[in-house]
Amino acid sequence: MIELLKVWVTNITIAIFFITAVEMILPDNNMKKYAKFVLGLMLIVVIINPIIKIFDKNFDLNSYSNKATSYIEGSTQPSDMKKYKDINxxxxxxxxxxxxxxxxxxxxxxxxxxxxxxxxxxxxxxxxxxxxxxxxxxxxxxxxxxxxxxxxxxxxxxxxxxxxxxxxxxxxxxxxxxxxxxxxxxxxxxxxxxxxx
CATH class of the missing domain: 3.30.300.30 (ANL, C-terminal domain)
Incomplete structure (x- = not known):
């Protein structure tokens, strides 16, 4: 249990250093607020991932993201794209x-x-x-x-x-x-x- 806590804190620390480094090199323009939003989402995922695993042992963020990607790129999309293209x-x-x-x-x-x-x-x-x-x-x-x-x-x-x-x-x-x-x-x-x- 202590090993899992150590890995979790290490992941959070690495994510914070990464986010800080990226924010330092971002130019001051409208894109900065969007980049901060995405980086904040990444930090939330890093923080929440172990908590979700406590309640669901089979939870795997990669499998959920792969399912979402396959759904978006799935077989329904080409027919929808053709329908929208025809309407357009x-x-x-x-x-x-x-x-x-x-x-x-x-x-x-x-x-x-x-x-x-x-x-x-x-x-x-x-x-x-x-x-x-x-x-x-x-x-x-x-x-x-x-x-x-x-x-x-x-x-x-x-x-x-x-x-x-x-x-x-x-x-x-x-x-x-x-x-x-x-x-x-x-x-x-x-x-x-x-x-x-």
């Missing part, structure tokens, strides 16, 4: 799409202020290359006048009455070229429509 990609894609639509509208209204614009962008994440690809950009040039009817629903049957006019004139070509240069994409994925407001 979906959210990032949606935010990228919204920001791109706003940017298109803002740039067009600044460059061609005579009209109002709506934008619809189709963005897909390419997981192989880790990039977002812009598949389609649909720009609506809102013209003054009567607004066109997009769809009519009668007794749960939908009648498509879409009359979007694709702009192939100079205005449409200018908008396509402008957005193609601005977004660094091919003008083939950009379609410009004229709609009534």
């Amino acid at each position: 990609i979906v959210n990032t894609t949606e935010n990228f799409k919204k920001n791109l639509q706003k940017e298109c509208i803002t740039n067009l209204e600044q460059t061609y202020p005579e009209n109002k614009y709506n934008a619809d962008v189709d963005v897909v994440y390419d997981s192989k290359n880790g990039v977002f690809n812009i598949n389609r950009v649909k720009i609506e040039v809102v013209d003054s006048g009567v607004q066109s009817i997009k769809s009519i629903k009668i007794d749960t049957q939908s009648v498509d009455a879409s009359n979007e006019n694709v702009l192939t004139n100079t205005q449409g070509k200018q908008i396509k070229k402008f957005l193609s240069n601005k977004l660094k994409i091919s003008d083939d994925v950009i379609t410009v429509y004229k709609v009534n407001s």
